[in-house]
Amino acid sequence: MEITICYEVAKAVTDQELVRTGERNSQQRRVEVALKNLDSELQRAALVVASRYQEKSDTVTLCHYTGVSSYYGSSRLGFSPLEYDHVLSEAEAIDEVCRMLQRVLEFQPQLEALRAEEAANEAEVQGYLQQLLEIEDDQEFMEAYCVTVPMGYFHPELEGVLRDMRDREARYQVVCAQERENVRKREDALRWDRQQEQIAGWVIQHGTRNQKQRLEAGLFPPEEYLNAIAAEVFPDRPRYEPLQHRDLPCGGCYEDVDFYSEKADSATPEEWEDLEFYRSFRRHVSHVELRRHFGKCRCGETATRTGILVEVTVGEFTLRREFAA
Numbered sequence: 001m002e003i004t005i006c007y008e009v010a011k012a013v014t015d016q017e018l019v020r021t022g023e024r025n026s027q028q029r030r031v032e033v034a035l036k037n038l039d040s041e042l043q044r045a046a047l048v049v050a051s052r053y054q055e056k057s058d059t060v061t062l063c064h065y066t067g068v069s070s071y072y073g074s075s076r077l078g079f080s081p082l083e084y085d086h087v088l089s090e091a092e093a094i095d096e097v098c099r100m101l102q103r104v105l106e107f108q109p110q111l112e113a114l115r116a117e118e119a120a121n122e123a124e125v126q127g128y129l130q131q132l133l134e135i136e137d138d139q140e141f142m143e144a145y146c147v148t149v150p151m152g153y154f155h156p157e158l159e160g161v162l163r164d165m166r167d168r169e170a171r172y173q174v175v176c177a178q179e180r181e182n183v184r185k186r187e188d189a190l191r192w193d194r195q196q197e198q199i200a201g202w203v204i205q206h207g208t209r210n211q212k213q214r215l216e217a218g219l220f221p222p223e224e225y226l227n228a229i230a231a232e233v234f235p236d237r238p239r240y241e242p243l244q245h246r247d248l249p250c251g252g253c254y255e256d257v258d259f260y261s262e263k264a265d266s267a268t269p270e271e272w273e274d275l276e277f278y279r280s281f282r283r284h285v286s287h288v289e290l291r292r293h294f295g296k297c298r299c300g301e302t303a304t305r306t307g308i309l310v311e312v313t314v315g316e317f318t319l320r321r322e323f324a325a
């Protein structure tokens with residue numbers, strides 16, 4: 001059996017040779033070597049190299065093997081290209097092949113150990129996946145899947161199985177989202193029923209004849225109840241007026257004034273008094289917050305205003321109103 005040895009010669013050398021021979025070859029050179037010229041160990045290595053590490057089984061490309069590495073669960077010898085500064089004689093080419101094969105033999109135990117490890121990993125992952133495939137309950141599947149999958153991601157051969165599992169996960173998430181949506185709708189419907197009851201109760205107790213008649217006819221607007229309740233639960237104090245363009249010193253010379261609000265991170269003594277007032281004026285106050293509002297014009301001018309946001313919960317409704325500070 002013959003093998004072909006391929007190697008690279010530095011371009012400068014080929015250029016000289018091109019001048020001399022007039023050939024218009026690439027830089028790659030080939031030497032035919034009879035395999036029987038190598039000793040048996042090296043013959044074995046040559047076969048390994050030729051079949052496993054080289055693209056064409058009958059061609060050995062001279063390179064420098066640098067070590068063993070695992071890439072996506074498939075171990076191989078890393079290499080860096082070699083470049084010779086002259087065209088090799090056949091004897092030199094054989095020497096180089098021997099040297100290279102010697103290195104392959106040296107790395108062989110490491111390579112085999114890594115391959116064994118990979119095979120064990122793969123068997124483990126396969127086992128897990130097999131278990132997963134047998135789980136029928138979606139909830140149970142998801143719990144097992146979340147634990148198992150990170151182990152299997154590296155193996156390209158398992159991609160198909162993993163894709164099926166990801167599809168199953170995606171389907172499960174859709175079902176879960178639908179279920180959450182159904183729960184939310186059911187809760188909303190129940191809340192709406194309770195709100196209707198609350199409105200009806202108020203109209204029956206406090207409403208005018210006109211309101212009672214409209215309730216009876218199913219024509220009583222909830223806003224009317226909310227307005228009545230708001231008038232009752234909120235103090236008669238000036239409301240916060242939102243900042244507008246004209247509140248800036250420049251009048252908002254650019255159209256796109258940036259208006260934004262945030263919770264205040266400090267309060268003056270007067271503001272604190274106000275907060276205390278709003279917190280205690282009614283039993284049902286659920287939240288009071290000091291808020292700073294800002295307007296920033298692109299010209300650099302700014303405006304600020306402070307408000308006190310008050311939330312009052314009455315049965316099934318939460319009413320919000322912001323007062324001027």
Ligand SMILES: [Zn+2]
Nearest residue numbers: 250253297299
């Ligand atoms: Zn401006």
